[in-house]
Amino acid sequence: MNIREIAKAAGVSVATVSRVLNHPETVAENTKKKVQRIMEEEEYTPNWFARGLNFANTNTIGLVIPQLVDPVYSEIVKGVEDVATRKGYIIFLCDFANDQTLEKMYFEQLARRRIDGLIAVSTRAESKIFDTVTENNIPIVLVGGSSHDLGFSMVKVNYREAAADATRHLINIGYRKIAMICSDHTDPNSEEKLQGYRLALHEAGILFREEYLKIAEDKMETAYLAAKKLLEIEEPPEAMFVATDNMAIGVMDAVKDKDLKIPEDVAIVGFDNIQISKMVEPRLTTVDIPLHKLGVYGARLLFDLIESDVSEKQQIVLQTKMKIRKSCGHKERIGELF
Amino acid sequence: MNIREIAKAAGVSVATVSRVLNHPETVAENTKKKVQRIMEEEEYTPNWFARGLNFANTNTIGLVIPQLVDPVYSEIVKGVEDVATRKGYIIFLCDFANDQTLEKMYFEQLARRRIDGLIAVSTRAESKIFDTVTENNIPIVLVGGSSHDLGFSMVKVNYREAAADATRHLINIGYRKIAMICSDHTDPNSEEKLQGYRLALHEAGILFREEYLKIAEDKMETAYLAAKKLLEIEEPPEAMFVATDNMAIGVMDAVKDKDLKIPEDVAIVGFDNIQISKMVEPRLTTVDIPLHKLGVYGARLLFDLIESDVSEKQQIVLQTKMKIRKSCGHKERIGELF
DNA sequence: TTGAAAGCGCTAACAA
DNA sequence: TTGTTAGCGCTTTCAA
Numbered sequence: 001m002n003i004r005e006i007a008k009a010a011g012v013s014v015a016t017v018s019r020v021l022n023h024p025e026t027v028a029e030n031t032k033k034k035v036q037r038i039m040e041e042e043e044y045t046p047n048w049f050a051r052g053l054n055f056a057n058t059n060t061i062g063l064v065i066p067q068l069v070d071p072v073y074s075e076i077v078k079g080v081e082d083v084a085t086r087k088g089y090i091i092f093l094c095d096f097a098n099d100q101t102l103e104k105m106y107f108e109q110l111a112r113r114r115i116d117g118l119i120a121v122s123t124r125a126e127s128k129i130f131d132t133v134t135e136n137n138i139p140i141v142l143v144g145g146s147s148h149d150l151g152f153s154m155v156k157v158n159y160r161e162a163a164a165d166a167t168r169h170l171i172n173i174g175y176r177k178i179a180m181i182c183s184d185h186t187d188p189n190s191e192e193k194l195q196g197y198r199l200a201l202h203e204a205g206i207l208f209r210e211e212y213l214k215i216a217e218d219k220m221e222t223a224y225l226a227a228k229k230l231l232e233i234e235e236p237p238e239a240m241f242v243a244t245d246n247m248a249i250g251v252m253d254a255v256k257d258k259d260l261k262i263p264e265d266v267a268i269v270g271f272d273n274i275q276i277s278k279m280v281e282p283r284l285t286t287v288d289i290p291l292h293k294l295g296v297y298g299a300r301l302l303f304d305l306i307e308s309d310v311s312e313k314q315q316i317v318l319q320t321k322m323k324i325r326k327s328c329g330h331k332e333r334i335g336e337l338f
Numbered sequence: 339m340n341i342r343e344i345a346k347a348a349g350v351s352v353a354t355v356s357r358v359l360n361h362p363e364t365v366a367e368n369t370k371k372k373v374q375r376i377m378e379e380e381e382y383t384p385n386w387f388a389r390g391l392n393f394a395n396t397n398t399i400g401l402v403i404p405q406l407v408d409p410v411y412s413e414i415v416k417g418v419e420d421v422a423t424r425k426g427y428i429i430f431l432c433d434f435a436n437d438q439t440l441e442k443m444y445f446e447q448l449a450r451r452r453i454d455g456l457i458a459v460s461t462r463a464e465s466k467i468f469d470t471v472t473e474n475n476i477p478i479v480l481v482g483g484s485s486h487d488l489g490f491s492m493v494k495v496n497y498r499e500a501a502a503d504a505t506r507h508l509i510n511i512g513y514r515k516i517a518m519i520c521s522d523h524t525d526p527n528s529e530e531k532l533q534g535y536r537l538a539l540h541e542a543g544i545l546f547r548e549e550y551l552k553i554a555e556d557k558m559e560t561a562y563l564a565a566k567k568l569l570e571i572e573e574p575p576e577a578m579f580v581a582t583d584n585m586a587i588g589v590m591d592a593v594k595d596k597d598l599k600i601p602e603d604v605a606i607v608g609f610d611n612i613q614i615s616k617m618v619e620p621r622l623t624t625v626d627i628p629l630h631k632l633g634v635y636g637a638r639l640l641f642d643l644i645e646s647d648v649s650e651k652q653q654i655v656l657q658t659k660m661k662i663r664k665s666c667g668h669k670e671r672i673g674e675l676f
Numbered sequence: 677t678t679g680a681a682a683g684c685g686c687t688a689a690c691a692a
Numbered sequence: 693t694t695g696t697t698a699g700c701g702c703t704t705t706c707a708a
Contacts, residue, residue, distance in 0.1 A: 002684090002685055002686085003686060004685080012694075012695085013694065013695045013696075014685090014686080014687090015687080015688080015694070016693090017686095018686065018687055018688080021687095023688095026693080027693070028693055031693080031694080043473050045450045045470070046450070046686070047452070047686070048387075048390070048450055048452050049386075049388075049390030049391045049396075049684085049685080050387075050391055050684070050685035050686040050687085050700090051387075051685080051686060051687080052386070052387030052686095052700095053385070053387045053388055053684095053685080053686070053700045053701065053702090054687045054700055055687080055700095058387075063431075068415055068416050068419070069413055071407070071409070074412045075407055077406055077431075078406050078407050078433065081406070081431070081433050090430050090432070090447060091430065091431050091432075092428050092429065092430060093415075093430075094429075095416065095419055102423075109428060110428075111383060112383045112384070113386045113428070114385070114386050132381070132383070135381050136383070220617075249617050253617075276614050279558075279614065280618065280619070340701055340702085341701060341702060341703095342701080350678075350679085351678070351679045352679090352680095352701090352702080353678070353679060353681095353703080354677090354678060354679075356703055356704080357677095357678090357703095357704095359702090359703090360703075360704095366677055366678085369677080369678085384701080384702070385700085385701050387701080387702090388700075388701035388702040389701080389702060389703085390684095390702095391683095391685065391700095391702070392701095392702060392703045392704080393684095393702095393703085
């Protein structure tokens with residue numbers, strides 16, 4: 001059923017039907033009613049492609065993420081979707097499974113489909129990976145940082161300061177032998193986090209010790225192993241700052257398996273404040289990253305670009321804050337039901 | 339840059355360019371080379387909509403889920419995406435936030451966009467909600483059950499049997515005062531789970547006790563409250579079967595907050611085997627639902643429908659299995675690193 | 677092996 | 693307020 005058949009059935013021209021669809025206020029009440037009734041009866045839905053051929057925009061955005069099955073990213077996705085839906089946009093979701101080749105393929109695929117805008121979450125891609133997208137003048141917003149300076153609009157947090165805060169907290173409550181289990185290059189912000197850790201040590205006049213730094217993939221399993229090794233060195237640390245909550249959970253397991261107590265023997269601070277962090281035992285002290293907000297602001301930034309057609313780059317930095325719980329040995333329990 | 343400009347630049351007709359794109363074997367080697375070079379140089383990508391106007395299929399599927407920020411659903415989504423990507427399809431992700439009005443809106447939106455197929459996860463929608471989709475002859479696959487019999491192809495597990503298994507396990511290891519904290523209607527399978535629980539009790543000759551059944555929304559918080567109440571009745575249960583791991587985590591908190599020990603005072607069995615369940619203390623005994631597989635099989639079923647154009651309905655039931663961990667009081671620890 | 681031209685379903689400029 | 697019609701960018705039939 002196409003517009004011509006509807007027009008014939010209603011005894012009007014295709015132009016009138018089109019008007020009912022797109023500018024209903026310009027058509028007489030009676031005609032409109034009649035056409036609408038026919039469309040209803042015939043269950044007519046205009047052809048999306050024919051429409052797209054005439055309109056510039058597709059009301060579609062692409063959302064490219066490293067991996068969906070990670071609460072960090074699914075919360076960001078949710079934030080983006082909340083805004084997009086309200087705007088009448090729909091999302092192409094692309095999980096590139098931490099595989100840069102796949103990521104590039106998605107960018108090309110999305111550009112071909114004429115998305116109105118692209119949000120790339122925690123990308124490690126270099127500038128030229130985005131070429132197909134930029135060539136098509138598709139606005140891009142980065143969310144959660146990137147490992148290169150790409151000159152796009154971006155929403156992120158200050159990972160360095162946040163990491164420094166976490167380390168400072170450990171220092172403030174009396175620790176000096178503080179190790180860091182850092183994520184590897186799969187986390188585009190690992191470098192910043194490491195800088196923050198070193199900064200806080202430096203401020204406090206604590207010497208950075210090579211043997212107190214372990215780099216591991218952002219996985220519970222690898223963090224578990226890294227923590228085990230850390231606990232077996234000559235003078236093991238009394239506290240650990242772990243680059244992601246995900247890893248911190250693995251670290252907690254390692255500590256327990258060594259028959260050490262948290263926080264009495266080893267204090268632990270994580271990063272991200274994913275939901276699980278307040279469910280493990282003991283509750284994990286961590287840095288709250290406003291994940292949902294990252295998504296929301298990212299989407300807003302993108303729609304600003306799409307709608308205004310201005311290509312002024314913006315950088316939004318959101319606030320983080322420490323979530324003090326039991327795993328870091330703070331004296332009082334800061335009460336939270338969960 | 340459109341096909342006409344490419345044609346002019348290459349000194350051929352648009353038909354030839356189109357052929358290079360769609361039936362390269364029918365064009366002379368030299369012409370093809372030349373056209374391809376020009377396309378390369380000009381970074382030409384054919385207009386998706388113009389193409390869609392001529393082709394029947396869009397290489398796009400819709401995926402509608404109750405909420406993304408729930409590990410149960412994100413794992414299913416991942417399963418679907420793994421298959422879709424390999425097939426060259428891309429996904430419209432729609433999270434309807436447990437809001438049926440929104441769900442319906444998404445169905446309409448997706449039908450309008452001429453998706454090739456639809457996967458609805460754990461839907462509670464009635465038949466007529468799908469009307470726009472079925473009218474457009476778009477194949478539908480349900481994943482993870484539904485609350486109505488809609489006559490679509492479906493991938494699910496036998497929730498009744500799985501729940502019965504969980505309850506039987508508690509019975510087998512010696513419990514008789516077994517309560518159930520059941521999810522409410524937001525979980526389309528809550529009814530089946532309840533039936534399983536009652537079935538197992540019945541088999542063992544244990545009387546069903548109204549006061550041992552609590553219905554709660556599928557949230558940690560509400561499950562927490564339900565469990566608290568359950569522990570305050572005259573003859574509190576010694577074991578609890580909880581309809582989702584998510585809720586079980588809340589229940590565990592409630593038990594701990596009552597200064598009771600798990601599993602010594604109260605044994606707990608969950609449902610789903612989400613990742614967190616093996617990270618909480620004590621590790622949660624639960625029923626493993628093959629979430630990723632649900633997604634994979636759902637997608638395969640859908641592509642069968644899309645490609646074969648046969649509309650034979652299929653029902654696939656996947657196997658579940660008990661994951662015995664510490665929370666249910668089993669004597670030996672079934673070792674798992676995490 | 678290639679080109680000319682019709683047509684996919686819609687929108688909007690222009691005319692009435 | 694409504695109708696006629698050109699055109700969006702592509703594919704494909706038919707003819708050369």
